[in-house]
Amino acid sequence: MNATQTKTQSLLAPVLGMAVIGLTMLFAVGHAQSATLHDAAHDMRHATGFPCH
């Protein structure tokens, strides 16, 4: 195993972890339709171009 492979593997977990966290946040903040979340995020969703309701 050469150095590049080691580096790639050591990056895979943090990058995947970050991607999952980022996408989950984006979904929760921008798209989830629970009434509480929707009302709380309402003005932000309108102001950042999400399909709101």
Added chain:
Amino acid sequence: MFQKMMTGALIAGIGAGLLAAVLHFAFIQNYILLGEQYETGELVHFAAPEAAVATHDHAEAADHGTAEPAASDHGAADHGAHEHGDGETSTIERNALTVGFTVLLYVAYGIMLTVGFAIAAQFGKRITATEGALWGLAGFAAFQLAPGMGLAPELPGSAAADLAARQVWWWSTVVATGLGIALIAYGRSLIATLAGAALIAAPHVVGAPLLDGYYGYAPTEVGAIFSSRVLGVGLAVWVVLGWLAGRQWDRSGAAA
């Protein structure tokens, strides 16, 4: 590694999110409130004669700051079936939530950008603050401009197609545009460039889910200025987000 990346994304996201909140209240919030006054029938655009008749009595009650959106007896009942709970939520609480969620949103975007940096670094690209600002432009194009070309930023009081269908189109457009931009920016062949252009165009060829007519209650002028301000603020904040995230990435040693 995770900690370095996450710290950079958090710093960039919080900084950009706070800027977004300031710009939101300077340029956008008033139009949201105005749109809601049309949505609830508190204000009536002259070009909506049926609604005008049905909501006439509301004109006198309109001055109450906390007027309840009484959905039962005005013309916009089905249109405005979505309630905002304004009656129960104070302005301070509402605006604090907006600040909080705006920061959360840009933290999420900051994380996505940083993931992009890490992938680009695998291909030998060095990300600096300047490079980051360009990534910010690309992020704006992918997450706001491209979806906005099909689904214009919605002023409260405008009507739109089925929510789930719009969300699917939104995500598809974001992914296609992001991949397309990456192919054009970092692809090394004409074919990659052409494929990138095709990906960017595809969602617009398919077309966003639309209604069969126009049912908005707010004046077009309000909707137009609202949309252009949303996009203008989005552009400014995304460039700052990218610049900050790129700077953090370059300095944190996460790139090394």
